[in-house]
Amino acid sequence: MAAFIAKQMMGDQIKNVTGGDGDGEKKDSEVDAEEAAAIEEARREMEEKRKEKHRKMEEEREEMRQGIRDKYGLKKKELPKEPEEEPGMEGRLGRKKKTPAEMAAEAAKAEEEEENSFLPANVTELTSKVTELPGKVIAEASEKCVLQ
Numbered sequence: 001m002a003a004f005i006a007k008q009m010m011g012d013q014i015k016n017v018t019g020g021d022g023d024g025e026k027k028d029s030e031v032d033a034e035e036a037a038a039i040e041e042a043r044r045e046m047e048e049k050r051k052e053k054h055r056k057m058e059e060e061r062e063e064m065r066q067g068i069r070d071k072y073g074l075k076k077k078e079l080p081k082e083p084e085e086e087p088g089m090e091g092r093l094g095r096k097k098k099t100p101a102e103m104a105a106e107a108a109k110a111e112e113e114e115e116n117s118f119l120p121a122n123v124t125e126l127t128s129k130v131t132e133l134p135g136k137v138i139a140e141a142s143e144k145c146v147l148q
Contacts, residue, residue: 069076098106 066076068074
C-alpha cells in the first residue's frame with residue numbers, strides 16, 4: 001500500500017531515476033490492471049472501515065438514548081418499518097432512487113396538470129358555458145320570434 005501511495009505521489013519520476021524504460025518490466029496494460037485492482041481494493045477497505053465506524057457510533061448513540069429513556073421513563077417511539085428494497089443502503093441519507101417507470105408516470109402526471117392548470121377550474125367551466133351560450137340564445141330567439 002505504501003508503494004502505491006509513493007508511486008501516486010511521484011508519478012513517472014521513479015521510472016526516470018531507476019532507468020525503467022520497459023526493459024524487463026511488465027507491460028503498461030498489466031501495470032494499469034494491477035493498479036486498478038489495488039485502488040479498488042483500497043476503496044473497498046476504506047468503505048468497510050467507514051461503515052463499521054458509523055455502525056459503532058450509532059450503537060453508542062442508541063445506548064445513550066436508552067439510558068435517557070430509562071432515566072426519565074420515556075417510551076421508545078416505534079416507527080413503522082419500511083421494507084428495504086436495496087441491500088447495502090443502511091445508514092445512507094436521502095431517499096430511494098426512483099425507477100424509470102415511476103419517473104415517467106410522474107412526468108406524465110405533471111404534464112397533464114400543467115395543461116389543465118394554466119387556467120383555474122372555474123374559468124374552464126365558464127369558457128364551456130360561453131361556447132354553449134350563442135346556440136342557446138339563437139334557439140330561444142327563434143322560438144319567440146316569427147319570421148315573416
